[in-house]
Amino acid sequence: MQALATDLELLQTVLYSGAFGLVLLGLYAMASHRHLVRILLGLTLLEGGANLFLVAVGFRADAVAPIVTPGAQALPMVDPVPQALILTAIVIGVGVLALGLALTVRVFEVHGTLDVRALAQRLTQAGEATPEEPSPAPPVSVTRDAS
Amino acid sequence: MSSRTFASLVFTLGLGLILASVMQGLPLGGAPMQVGQAIVAQAPEAVGTANIVTSVVLAYRGLDTLGELTILFAAATAGGLVLSGRRPSHATQSQAGFILRTGAGLLFPFLLALGAYIILHGHLTPGGGFQGGAIIAAAFFVPLLSRPESPFNEAVASVIEGAAGAMFIVIGLLSLTNGGSFLEPLLGTGELGELFSAGSLPLLYVAVGLKVGAELAGLLVHLGGLGEAG
Numbered sequence: 115m116q117a118l119a120t121d122l123e124l125l126q127t128v129l130y131s132g133a134f135g136l137v138l139l140g141l142y143a144m145a146s147h148r149h150l151v152r153i154l155l156g157l158t159l160l161e162g163g164a165n166l167f168l169v170a171v172g173f174r175a176d177a178v179a180p181i182v183t184p185g186a187q188a189l190p191m192v193d194p195v196p197q198a199l200i201l202t203a204i205v206i207g208v209g210v211l212a213l214g215l216a217l218t219v220r221v222f223e224v225h226g227t228l229d230v231r232a233l234a235q236r237l238t239q240a241g242e243a244t245p246e247e248p249s250p251a252p253p254v255s256v257t258r259d260a261s
Numbered sequence: 262m263s264s265r266t267f268a269s270l271v272f273t274l275g276l277g278l279i280l281a282s283v284m285q286g287l288p289l290g291g292a293p294m295q296v297g298q299a300i301v302a303q304a305p306e307a308v309g310t311a312n313i314v315t316s317v318v319l320a321y322r323g324l325d326t327l328g329e330l331t332i333l334f335a336a337a338t339a340g341g342l343v344l345s346g347r348r349p350s351h352a353t354q355s356q357a358g359f360i361l362r363t364g365a366g367l368l369f370p371f372l373l374a375l376g377a378y379i380i381l382h383g384h385l386t387p388g389g390g391f392q393g394g395a396i397i398a399a400a401f402f403v404p405l406l407s408r409p410e411s412p413f414n415e416a417v418a419s420v421i422e423g424a425a426g427a428m429f430i431v432i433g434l435l436s437l438t439n440g441g442s443f444l445e446p447l448l449g450t451g452e453l454g455e456l457f458s459a460g461s462l463p464l465l466y467v468a469v470g471l472k473v474g475a476e477l478a479g480l481l482v483h484l485g486g487l488g489e490a491g
Contacts (some may be wrong), residue, residue: 117481122289123289126287126289127284127289130284130287131284134280134284136278138273138276138277138280139279141272141273141276142269142270142272142273145265145268145269145272145273146265146266146269146270148265159280172294172297174294179387180301180312180313180314180452181311181312181313181314181385181386181387182311182312183306184315189299191313192297193294194297194300194301194304194313194314194316194317195297195299195300195317197314197317198314198317199321200453201318201389201391201392202318202326202329202391203327204391205351205394205395205473206329206332206333206336207389208395208477209332209336209337209477209480210331210336210478211338212336212337212340212477212480212481212484213336213337213339213340213343213480214309215484216339216340216343216344216480216483217343218352219343219344219484220344231385237267242425
């Protein structure tokens with residue numbers, strides 16, 4: 115029994131460190147990269163780490179998945195609440211990632227770059243100088259009045 | 262090493278130390294599980310689902326699931342809004358090869374059947390509306406990937422999406438008329454483990470599945486610049 119307990123503690127330590135490691139890796143990717151798609155990938159890693167952590171918290175030793183088999187004897191089950199949370203969180207994550215990618219596609223169409231630094235430069239220049247529209251954007255009548 | 266990389270490293274290491282100290286305080290060897298224990302004990306009788314996760318998603322946390330559907334709806338709508346008005350890019354996209362086209366056509370009915378199975382058995386086996394909806398979205402998206410010019414009717418997809426969302430809310434409102442609370446399970450519990458059991462929960466999961474499927478398919482189509490965008 116003692117051996118089982120220490121094995122379990124080791125397993126949980128590995129699971130928690132893995133989850134926290136994913137969070138840190140995602141945050142590092144988001145902080146250090148300048149490419150928008152890589153920042154989104156970092157966000158996905160971060161989200162995976164958070165999900166993994168929550169599911170790992172619900173883990174129990176020698177427990178089965180929380181599904182009742184009628185007629186079978188009742189076994190201890192893992193915590194169903196984090197699983198239910200993660201179930202929806204994964205789908206929300208897909209939706210958020212798709213929205214982020216959609217915005218990224220638009221940014222590339224309008225500005226022609228995905229580099230955060232180049233984008234910031236362009237945006238500050240556009241704010242200071244006369245509004246110079248990039249080519250694919252629709253023409254704005256205000257610029258004609260100004261000239 | 263640029264200053265940005267250095268700053269990111271320092272930030273990540275600092276946060277890692279904080280997380281490591283948090284981990285010292287985590288209960289190892291089985292976290293306490295009071296709510297989960299109570300739900301596992303009473304859910305099979307009270308809600309009637311063999312899959313207890315489903316009873317948490319739809320019965321105990323039904324309102325949260327509605328909120329999550331709303332987030333997904335907002336994300337899908339915003340994605341469509343951001344990407345609308347672009348020219349469909351299938352003029353520039355070449356057709357896939359013969360094997361991929363045939364395979365995608367063959368996969369379509371099987372993916373659809375698998376998605377429907379996973380949605381309908383969400384209260385019995387692992388799975389449910391969210392997972393099955395994702396598979397149904399894939400069923401519609403795979404043929405589009407192999408044949409960019411094949412039609413995807415966005416009007417029908419948005420009607421399905423709206424009707425499914427309305428169905429979820431209407432089922433929730435119906436429980437109010439019986440004197441219960443919003444989204445309380447209706448129609449009794451039935452026999453545990455049967456396909457027609459757990460009252461209104463399978464209906465709710467059908468609504469979730471249709472909504473998730475239509476939304477994800479629409480998002481993917483927009484993102485790929487396929488179909489009749491705009």
